[in-house]
Amino acid sequence: MSGPAATLPDLAGHFGKYGGRFVPEALIKALDELEAAYRSAKTDPEFQATFKDLLLNYAGTPSLLYRANRLSAALGAEILLKREDLNHTGAHKVRNVLGQALLAKRMGKPRVIAETGAGQHGVASATAAALLDLECVVYMGQTDTERQALNVARMRMLGATVVPVTNGSRTLKDALNEALRDWVSTVETTHYLLGTAAGPHPFPEIVRDFVSGIGTEARQQCLDQLGRLPDAVAACVGGGSNAIGIFHAFVPDEGVRLYGFEAGGDGVETGRHAASITGGSVGVLHGNRTYLLQDEDGQTIESHSISAGLDYPGVGPEHAWLHDTGRASYEPVTDAEAMAAFQLLCRTEGIIPAIESSHALAGVAKIVPRLREELGRTPTIVVNLSGRGDKDVHTAGAYFGILDKAETVVPGENT
């Protein structure tokens, strides 16, 4: 499995049969321009230096690779946490938005638009826009603006306009539709700051590249701290940007197993989940061919997850390809399993993780016995702790029944 991953996608944006461009013709010119701008930025030392400087001095990367001893003891494995939760804005997403906001500047576009589910990408986009003096409009499903009211306030504080989307299921997929509609109309002046490694080419490649520092850092940190590579790397997968970010550098290392954990919601068998690869089928959604949740007629099925950031019915095309080739393994994790892992990390390490990242921790708890048996020893596993749980305090507090009754009201219902 060495080689191909480093050279994909092909020139038309395909990862095997996945990816590509399934968008209105009106957007093709903008996608071509974006691709050209990205190619030239990639080899421009000045652009790369600016990006690197922002990552180092603004975002606070490289993030720590932390040996979680008490969690390791609890799980029976050597667990290393890639602390993306410590980045500015509290998640891996800052890497992508800084890169894309710099690209927007480079293309001379004064306005960026973004879609957001949990609000993390929206907050990150608003942050980068404030920093680089760009106008920012964030589309967010109305259901999500209600369950993530604090993030809406954060975005507004940062100067962004938040537009609640009332179409369809009023969640992330509808926010993405609305952002695409905005973009078709404003493409001359606007860059679409897409939040995950999905969408039409070249977004999956650009986003992957901007977040791939996660894996490059983690790989080097393993070599420095352990003197060897880990047995496995694990991440949660919604659209899949944090996962592709940590996987990418490890793909050529055949001895390193890659695990992606999807949001299993109430359980894949119940139909109420967001597990596109393990519970979906191949089709076209939001500009690319990939795995998605769809009915027999190809209509998108609404996803369900306790984690707003994973609550999306599709997945990035490179994950679809890594799944088909067998290079990475994808498994579902239920809401209940994720919340148990959330609590475990809080209690063993004093770290409140994002519910998204808790899916990765829960998945690891499930694979440890298998890995121990396969390897005949204690496995070493790097887990991408993609975000911090501050934004999830309300959801988790309600889940565990540790809020006063008056406080368990969904914030949006008061506003």
Add this chain to the structure above:
Amino acid sequence: MTIAKTFAEAKAEDRAVLIGCMPAGFPTVDRSIEQMIAMHEAGCDVIEVELPYSDPVMDGPVIQKASDIALANGVRTRDTLKIIEAVASAGATVVLMTYWNPIEKYGVDAFARDLAAAGATGLITPDLIPDEASEWIAASDRHKVDRTFLVAPSSTDERIAMTLENCRGFVYATALMGVTGARNAVSSQAPELVARIRKIDPDLPVGVGLGVGNGAQAAEVAAFADGVIVGSALIRCVLDAPDRAAGLDSLRALSSELAEGVRRR
């Protein structure tokens, strides 16, 4: 009737073709058939049936709403084929507009076969560009279904040429950079785009859509295009009507007004 013949006849009459769009199954299967036949009888030369889709990124609020209503009422892909059959049997020239995923899910070759059997002359694909369409091009050739791809004001001449080469029947020129929906004024970008298309291929009929909502605008577009495509304004006749009969009356009135408009170039 084939699309080519429809355009040829209109040309002989020195007028543009009127293409009226209505989502299949909106608000119900039977009523959508009735509405399409009313549109046909009142002067729409071509009925553009839109297959309702959960994520219509090229469509504005009116078509989204109509599609949502159709889907909520349970319309299936197979119902759309039945609707096409009913409307084609009533004598209308029918084309289907659809986002790509429902076709891929149905099976591309099987869909081309069943679409032809239902009596549609062609397929308009708003989110399928020729670059990704090799399977559709082969299937539509096999089953003799016309292909309409879109061109936009932002398309380069190179892309327009490539797109025209892959179209058969007519090309859909989006009059402006935006989504479907009636506008107050006809886009100034449209005549220039049509001129660019004609320069590359003077023979392929050009339908212009996006933003046309009344007879005067239809006349304005008919002055430089071969076909005038109207969707949201027709759908609004049904959405805004207090009852079924009023919706049909309003649809007929607007269709007649538009039909008169495309004759006033």
